[in-house]
Amino acid sequence: MNxxxxxxxxxxxxxxxxxxxxxxxxxxxxxxxxxxxKAYGYYVxxxxxxxxxxxxxxxxxxxxxxxxxxxxxxxGVKKYFAFMQKAPPTFQHQVMQIAGIVDIDxxxxxxxxxxxxxxxxxIPMGENIRRSFVTGIYExxxxxxxxxxxxxxxxxxxPYGVSVAGEWRMPEDVNRPYLAGQWRGPAPDIPIDRxxxxxxxxxxxxxxxxxxxxxxxxxxxxxxxxxKEGMKK
Numbered sequence: 561m562n563x564x565x566x567x568x569x570x571x572x573x574x575x576x577x578x579x580x581x582x583x584x585x586x587x588x589x590x591x592x593x594x595x596x597x598k599a600y601g602y603y604v605x606x607x608x609x610x611x612x613x614x615x616x617x618x619x620x621x622x623x624x625x626x627x628x629x630x631x632x633x634x635x636g637v638k639k640y641f642a643f644m645q646k647a648p649p650t651f652q653h654q655v656m657q658i659a660g661i662v663d664i665d666x667x668x669x670x671x672x673x674x675x676x677x678x679x680x681x682x683i684p685m686g687e688n689i690r691r692s693f694v695t696g697i698y699e700x701x702x703x704x705x706x707x708x709x710x711x712x713x714x715x716x717x718x719p720y721g722v723s724v725a726g727e728w729r730m731p732e733d734v735n736r737p738y739l740a741g742q743w744r745g746p747a748p749d750i751p752i753d754r755x756x757x758x759x760x761x762x763x764x765x766x767x768x769x770x771x772x773x774x775x776x777x778x779x780x781x782x783x784x785x786x787x788k789e790g791m792k793k
Contacts, residue, residue: 590662592709593671593702600711601657601677607644613637617703617710625715627758628738629748639746647683654679655694663769670712671702672768677716694721697765717758717765735759762787 561569596615603611616622616637624631624640631640655677662673675698683690697719701712721729737743738752739759757763764780771778 585668586664589664589668589671589704589709593662593673594660596702596709596711597660597673597675597698597700598657601655605652605654605679607641607647607651607653609641609645612641615711617705617712619703619705619712621712623713625713626748627716627718627735627752628743628745629752630750631746632749636749643745650682652680652682654681655696657698661769669704671704671709673700673702674698674768675700692721695719699765699768717763719763719765730761731759731763732761757784757788760787760791 600612600615603615613634616634618634620633622633622637624637626640631637656679657675657677659676660673661675662671664671677694677696677698679694681690681692681694695718697717699715702709703712704710718731718734720731721734735758739754758765762783764783766780766784767778770776
């Protein structure tokens with residue numbers, strides 16, 4: 561093997577090592593984000609205020625896009641969860657973070673994640689206990705700050721829920737109190753968008769990723785457009 565062939569061989573090996581290093585970094589980032597999201601779920605179970613707040617970035621772009629409205633920045637996160645500090649110690653809000661799909665942006669600085677959230681809510685009310693199940697989907701954004709992944713934004717939808725009596729409730733039933741202005745928590749920085757399709761049965765929460773086999777965008781926007789058109793009739 562002459563010097564030129566050796567140089568070419570070394571150059572090829574160097575490219576392979578760099579590609580593998582990038583793949584390894586991506587895998588480590590995905591695992592770190594999954595741990596972050598699952599830890600957030602455990603903290604929400606008992607509404608551990610400081611631990612929840614610490615999961616979020618310090619960026620001014622932080623956003624909680626809930627059904628009740630939107631809270632902005634780290635201060636918005638603090639404002640939303642602050643009233644939960646008064647919940648009784650026996651309060652439990654178990655929302656399991658499951659079926660997570662995480663994708664790292666090409667620059668490695670930000671990422672997107674989609675999760676199912678399923679669990680139960682147990683709220684002591686005097687001698688009685690209010691019990692219900694909740695289901696939902698998160699579409700989240702994450703940001704890497706000083707080598708640590710943090711939550712940048714959460715967008716949340718409840719496609720259906722289960723009432724105390726065990727009956728399935730559709731989005732219109734779940735969301736009716738919010739649309740009627742019956743939210744009793746802290747005022748959002750951005751009020752409810754009453755045109756948001758998240759409040760309507762049949763809405764498909766848009767995916768942040770293309771189809772994993774075909775690589776093509778999926779058809780939820782077409783389905784949602786038909787749903788919106790049907791609402792106008």
